[in-house]
Amino acid sequence: MSAANADRSTATVSDAPAGDAPAGASSGDPDAFLGLSKEECVELLREMIIERRFEEKAAEVYQVGKIGGFCHLYIGQEAVSAGSISPLRDDDYVVTAYRDHAQAIARGMTPNAVMAELYGRADGCSKGFGGSMHMFDKTLNFMGGHGIVGSHLPLAVGVGYTIRYRGGDQVCLCFFGDSVVNIGAFHESMNMAARWKLPVIFLLENNRYGMGTDFRRVAAVKELKDRGRAYDGLTSLDVDGMDVLAVRQAVEEAIERGRNEKTPSFIEARCFRYMGHSMADPMHGTYRTREEVEKWRSDDPILSFTRQLMDAGRLTEEEYQAIDREAKEIAEESAAFADRSPFPDSDALYRYVYSDGYPDDMRRRDAWRKELR
Amino acid sequence: MxxxxxxxxxxxxxxxxxxxxxxxxxxxxxxxxxxxxxxxxxxxxxxxxxxxxxxxxxxxxxxxxxxxxxxxxxxxxxxxxxxxxxxxxxxxxxxxxxxxxxxxxxxxxxxxxxxxxxxxxxxxxxxxxxxxxxxxxxxxxxxxxxxxxxxxxxxxxxxxxxxxxxxxxxxxxxxxxxxxxxxxPEEEYLTPIGKAEVKREGSDVTVVCHSKMVHQALAAARVLEKEDIDVEVLDLRTVRPLDVGAIVASVKKTNRAVVAEEGWPMCNVGAQVVDDIQREAFDSLDAPVARVNGLDVPMPYAKNLEKLATPNADHVAAAVRHVCYAD
The missing domain is CATH 3.40.50.970 (Thiamin diphosphate (ThDP)-binding fold, Pyr/PP domains)
Incomplete structure (x- = not known):
């Protein structure tokens, strides 16, 4: 296969050198797959491939000006979103930062709604008001998409507070990047969640670079997970963020702690983004080497999980091909859908400033602009 | 009550x-x-x-x-x-x-x-x-x-x-x-957000104010009453959304306005109020609108300097006389 994929920006299964399967995954032993059925495993893989093909499509259409503003791609980190969101219940909550397209899809948002949001169209999940950084879907308890580093952690703590307040057994999963561990909101959030026993899962996606800054250059701690040790009642651990099953297992355990003991967890998932910080950046930039990027890409999460499933007899090459084809079609369709979707109408401009409407008194200030009357 | x-x-x-x-x-x-x-x-x-x-x-x-x-x-x-x-x-x-x-x-x-x-x-x-x-x-x-x-x-x-x-x-x-x-009131009541209230009716000058300055404006009005200047005190209560309609209605009645607030002058609430007045009641004005505010300095500790930097009823009264050309 794969000549068809040779021109893609990211690795696929056929690009990888042949090698031994990871230890423990070389049989059909269900324990190696966290007790997941073959179908559940394939669904996890499918989720990751859909995310990747979607982001590749987003990069492509960004280059031709279909998407405006900032656009932070998730390629390389799919094991984290798929592994962590898949064990959640529908009534759990997700709060995330600005690299949010793939997480939105993992939570169940349609690629069409996400792409239309990237295009700034009326059918976008936030009706074109949010864009790349602000994906929301209240029906999925997907609470954004936030663009100020660290500031959404207190929001997740508030969701955790609400769960306890109501006596529920949900959890709130909160994604953030490695740059967050140095900001005050991180510590304020950990402290309150631990002190009041709030079922929040702080999921740090350590992709090693906060924009262009290696976390080791700015954090006075070698292991980021150690930042959680200051808080009694907070379970801190790290996990291989390139391994979807490892992420899933860590999050499943955190969910159990959250549901049963109401305690928060801090999980550092070590991963890597293949692309620049945003579409405005080159893939390698001045802050990391081509070799480093290539090294991580050779440990690609989709690739290694595909191989693991094939080695265990849980996936055939044909099945993989079919999934990949479907994912590409889904991505293509999302772009076509977004293109067809109308722009938000001008009347919507003041619609969501206040829930009870924008006061006429104040609108009069702009009344000299005929198009606003 | x-x-x-x-x-x-x-x-x-x-x-x-x-x-x-x-x-x-x-x-x-x-x-x-x-x-x-x-x-x-x-x-x-x-x-x-x-x-x-x-x-x-x-x-x-x-x-x-x-x-x-x-x-x-x-x-x-x-x-x-x-x-x-x-x-x-x-x-x-x-x-x-x-x-x-x-x-x-x-x-x-x-x-x-x-x-x-x-x-x-x-x-x-x-x-x-x-x-x-x-x-x-x-x-x-x-x-x-x-x-x-x-x-x-x-x-x-x-x-x-x-x-x-x-x-x-x-x-x-x-x-x-x-x-x-x-x-x-003993019984339950709600005060609407976004609605100013006339705290004292008057015919000569409107003082637009909120919070603490309402009390300074009312004190100034009592002094000015003896000078035959009848002050209307309009308490914004809500500064956003601003009750532009109430401000304009009062100014159209009195033809003069003073905007008083405690804070610094640059880009404050009064600056916006003055803009709304000039846009919607320009032809009704008999004098430029005057503004009373805290002075444009970080608040000093020393008692005498703090007093100097803080707006009070005397300042409001002086501004009212000014827009009435009575100073």
């Missing part, structure tokens, strides 16, 4: 609303065991318990953001800032999160939250504890900003704020907590 202090009126509003709706909780520094740094939350912990009256660590950004998240998840939080000076640490959550969430999410997540606490200067608290936050927040679309002057309005507006489905910035006053006392 009972005479209540501004503090008691606020306390009554909180208690009544919390009794009415169990999705309301209060979080802030010293709101529980200490009974409130200024006793506005007195007795509430005993009545409602710690999940509804939550003593927070000194972490304004954190507990303000907690409130926003809880509001998104369906509760109705009241976040108390011990003073608005400390809320500057949390302004990101107020502005970037609370104010923008409804629009950013395409109308999915409104944020029913009240941020409240005292603003303005008190007595010799020096630069970091003496400032008026109204302009910082009234600049922001998505927020509602309330600064009541009387106990009656404080209660009625706080109850409305708690029931409002959007984020409300509610600015009280350390000085007024005890000094201001007036008649408050």
């Amino acid at each position: 009972a005479v209540l202090t501004y503090r008691e009126a606020l306390n009554d509003a909180l208690r009544e609303e919390m009794e009415r709706d169990d999705s309301i909780f209060i979080i802030g520094e010293e709101v529980g065991e200490y009974d409130g740094a200024y006793k506005v939350t007195k007795g509430l912990l005993d009545q409602f318990g710690e999940w509804r009256v939550r003593d927070a660590p000194i972490a304004e950004l954190g507990f303000a953001g907690l409130g926003v998240g809880a509001a998104m998840a369906g509760l109705r939080p009241i976040v108390e800032f011990m003073t608005w000076n400390f809320a500057l640490l949390a302004i990101d959550e107020v502005v970037n999160a609370a104010a923008k969430m409804f629009q950013m999410s395409g109308g999915q997540y409104n944020v029913p939250i009240v941020f409240r606490g005292p603003g303005g200067a008190a007595l010799q608290l020096a630069a970091q504890h003496s400032q008026s936050p109204e302009p910082w927040y009234s600049y922001v679309p998505g927020l509602k900003v309330i600064a009541p002057a009387t106990a009656k309005d404080a209660k009625g507006l706080l109850k409305s704020a708690v029931r409002d489905n959007d984020p409300v910035v509610f600015i009280e006053s350390e000085i007024m907590y005890n000094l201001v006392r007036d008649e408050v």
Whole structure:
């Protein structure tokens, strides 16, 4: 296969050198797959491939000006979103930062709604008001998409507070990047969640670079997970963020702690983004080497999980091909859908400033602009 | 009707609303065991318990953001800032999160939250504890900003704020907590957000003001009455949304206006009021609009300098004489 994929920006299964399967995954032993059925495993893989093909499509259409503003791609980190969101219940909550397209899809948002949001169209999940950084879907308890580093952690703590307040057994999963561990909101959030026993899962996606800054250059701690040790009642651990099953297992355990003991967890998932910080950046930039990027890409999460499933007899090459084809079609369709979707109408401009409407008194200030009357 | 202090009126509003709706909780520094740094939350912990009256660590950004998240998840939080000076640490959550969430999410997540606490200067608290936050927040679309002057309005507006489905910035006053006392209806009432009120009718000049300056304006009006100048005192009560209609109606009647507020002059509420007047009542004006405000300096500690920098009734009276060409 794969000549068809040779021109893609990211690795696929056929690009990888042949090698031994990871230890423990070389049989059909269900324990190696966290007790997941073959179908559940394939669904996890499918989720990751859909995310990747979607982001590749987003990069492509960004280059031709279909998407405006900032656009932070998730390629390389799919094991984290798929592994962590898949064990959640529908009534759990997700709060995330600005690299949010793939997480939105993992939570169940349609690629069409996400792409239309990237295009700034009326059918976008936030009706074109949010864009790349602000994906929301209240029906999925997907609470954004936030663009100020660290500031959404207190929001997740508030969701955790609400769960306890109501006596529920949900959890709130909160994604953030490695740059967050140095900001005050991180510590304020950990402290309150631990002190009041709030079922929040702080999921740090350590992709090693906060924009262009290696976390080791700015954090006075070698292991980021150690930042959680200051808080009694907070379970801190790290996990291989390139391994979807490892992420899933860590999050499943955190969910159990959250549901049963109401305690928060801090999980550092070590991963890597293949692309620049945003579409405005080159893939390698001045802050990391081509070799480093290539090294991580050779440990690609989709690739290694595909191989693991094939080695265990849980996936055939044909099945993989079919999934990949479907994912590409889904991505293509999302772009076509977004293109067809109308722009938000001008009347919507003041619609969501206040829930009870924008006061006429104040609108009069702009009344000299005929198009606003 | 009972005479209540501004503090008691606020306390009554909180208690009544919390009794009415169990999705309301209060979080802030010293709101529980200490009974409130200024006793506005007195007795509430005993009545409602710690999940509804939550003593927070000194972490304004954190507990303000907690409130926003809880509001998104369906509760109705009241976040108390011990003073608005400390809320500057949390302004990101107020502005970037609370104010923008409804629009950013395409109308999915409104944020029913009240941020409240005292603003303005008190007595010799020096630069970091003496400032008026109204302009910082009234600049922001998505927020509602309330600064009541009387106990009656404080209660009625706080109850409305708690029931409002959007984020409300509610600015009280350390000085007024005890000094201001007036008649408050025994029966339940709500004071509408976004509606100014004429606190004193007059025919010669309109003084547009809010919060503490309402009392300075009323004192000035009593002095000016003896000089045959009849002052109308228009209390904005809410500075965002601004009741432009009430301002314009009053100015069209009096043909002269003074805008008075405690804060600094650049880009303050009065600057906007003057703009609304010139746009909608230009032909009615018999004199340029005058502004009374705090001087454009960080508040000094020394008593004499603080007095010099703070607007008072004499300043309002002088500005009124000026627009009447009577000085």
